[in-house]
Amino acid sequence: MDREWFEKDFYAELGVPKTASAAEIKKAYRKLAQEFHPDANPGNSDAEERFKEISHAYSVLSDEESRKQYDQAKELYASGGGFGPGPGPGGGFQVEDLGDLLGGLGGLGDLFGGARRTTTRPIQGEHLYSTVNLAFTEAVSGTTATVAVDGDTVCRTCSGSGAEPGTAMATCPRCQGSGSIAAGQGMFSISQTCDVCHGTGRVVTTPCHTCGGRGTEQRVRSIKVRIPAGVRNGATIRVPGKGAPGRNGGPPGDLHVRVNVGNHPLFKRRKNDLRITVPVTFTEAALGADITVPTLDGRVRLRVPPGSDSGKTFRIKGKGVPGKNRTGDLLATIEVAVPDAVDDETRRLLEELKSHEPADVRSHLGVS
Ligand SMILES: [Zn+2]
Ligand SMILES: [Zn+2]
Incomplete structure (x- = not known):
């Protein structure tokens, strides 16, 4: 697989969410390809560059098999188990990461301590994607835009705790409230974060009726995004921490906003x-x-x-x-x-x- 898979976000380049269907990806590609096609932008090297990026992103995402591989590669990278400096917490391999990796890629997780373990490491939330339409002059002078973002966010009912409001939390039965458990045998025994309470020592007794205990719900939010002066058509603005909430105490993902700039009657x-x-x-x-x-x-x-x-x-x-x-x-x-x-x-x-x-x-x- 290409190293650039770890560095580029093909979904963002096509302006579609990670969950987009094949038809949605195709539709987004066709629209962008038309807009940035060299025939429609003679002599415009920006457009040509964009066209190449769009085409490359589509070539990866349009093929079911390569899209799957790309998604797995991205997930691995985001969780810190990838190559080079990953943005996720931890960075570098841990035994459980390797189990996840092998389990995910080839079902070899059994080699590492029996059944695949649930990951207890903090995991960054998913990045979310949206687009915003700006008037020509707004793009030139900069503005604050209200962007509609669809995706996982903190559950409003339980504020993310996963517990039905008014109900009590109980001491975790697996770790007796310590937050960690011993894994392995003899001299290989190590202490690791409890996989039931994720280290908090407490568990939900009555799951929240809205989110079923996940602590997150999917809905459309309005988020104010500051658009810098001079932003170009097709640019992506990254808003750190405005993506989906993290798991196991991990940080939230980022929001990527694609900017569409309208034409001006004179300029x-x-x-x-x-x-x-x-x-x-x-x-x-x-x-x-x-x-x-x-x-x-x-x-x-x-x-x-x-x-x-x-x-x-x-x-x-x-x-x-x-x-x-x-x-x-x-x-x-x-x-x-x-x-x-x-x-x-x-x-x-x-x-x-x-x-x-x-x-x-x-x-x-x-x-x-
Ligand atoms: Zn909830
Ligand atoms: Zn526990």
Whole structure:
């Protein structure tokens, strides 16, 4: 398996939850592939990069077998038993991890102390995924967005304890309240966390009627997420600790929010630069003019020098999108607006102008 399996989140790249069906994955892929296809974004290297990532993520998740392997690899990594510095607690192998790993991959868990043991280590909660739609200007200036998140969260009835409110907790019958038990035999005997009470020494007598004692319930929450200024379309914002609650005292997972940015009627964005097309008259382009150009925060004056060709682009410094390293520029491209109907006087003046024009402006094309 690829090392990048541990580093990349293919579900986040497709903007689907881990529980998505094959059909949902396919649908999400088609939509993104259309949006970021190189044919639809000529010359846009950002889009091309995204397209490659999306395609790769889909190639792994669309195949049932490789998706299963990927999920197992991710789970192993998240629980700290993977290679390299895992984000989970513990890090590195413990005997019980190995049992879990082998049990999960090949049913060899029996080799390690009989039946597969329930893991008692703290386990980080699942990461949850959501998307948010932003207006163009919200993405540029940053905002606080309310994001709907569907997934496991702390049970509201029992506040996560798993016990029906008003009922008492009892001393754990397995460890007699000590929280740990002896495992193994003779000189190999080690003390390990009690697998019944997960080290708390106490157990629930009456499970919560909402969550059945799990301490978590699935529902849709509204979470406020701070969107940094200059966020790009397709970016993912990670909100630590806003995923599903952890198990056995483990930390909660993270929330990953995919950002969809809408278009602007005047401006187009490329990285942190903005582009705008500004119509000018023929005489403004020929004689030069001071014109007014809109920006995202007010307007600026732009000096068009005499003899400016249609299509000429002017860079207006610092009027683009704010970024970490530099604020982008506004690129204003002038476009000579040609009147399609003229009155008699204008026509007479244009005819006179025509008599002063160069004999052939197309001589270099070899067609004169
Ligand atoms: Zn509950
Ligand atoms: Zn116990």
